[in-house]
Amino acid sequence: MRLKTLLAGALFSMLTVLGLGGASSTLAQTRRVVVRPRVFVVQRPLFGGPGWWGPGYYGPYYTYTDPIAYQRERGFSDGFSRGRNDARHGKAFDLNSHKHYRNASSITYRNAFAQGYSTGFKDERLR
Numbered sequence: 001m002r003l004k005t006l007l008a009g010a011l012f013s014m015l016t017v018l019g020l021g022g023a024s025s026t027l028a029q030t031r032r033v034v035v036r037p038r039v040f041v042v043q044r045p046l047f048g049g050p051g052w053w054g055p056g057y058y059g060p061y062y063t064y065t066d067p068i069a070y071q072r073e074r075g076f077s078d079g080f081s082r083g084r085n086d087a088r089h090g091k092a093f094d095l096n097s098h099k100h101y102r103n104a105s106s107i108t109y110r111n112a113f114a115q116g117y118s119t120g121f122k123d124e125r126l127r
Contacts, residue, residue: 079100079112079120081120093118
């Protein structure tokens with residue numbers, strides 16, 4: 001009787017360990033992919049020669065730029081100015097009449113241009 005209880009306990013504990021081990025192995029196989037924005041680092045020297053006033057003393061100067069944010073800002077600005085200009089001169093709302101929109105190299109620039117054009121056109125019409 002005591003042997004049966006001991007074997008049943010050992011079997012139960014072994015199945016518990018194997019069951020948890022199988023569950024943890026499937027969890028360990030899942031992958032998480034993290035997409036980070038691209039950042040470019042541009043190194044620019046300070047003005048002046050070596051010495052206490054130049055790069056030797058202060059060290060290098062770094063600038064961080066984000067190309068996607070630059071395209072958004074540039075596209076919105078271009079679209080806004082062209083939308084205001086079209087509304088001011090009484091032209092129809094037409095994005096395809098501008099080569100900046102038609103020949104855009106990225107979808108980010110194009111979407112920002114459309115948003116800026118719409119905003120500029122409406123703002124000028126409301127004046």
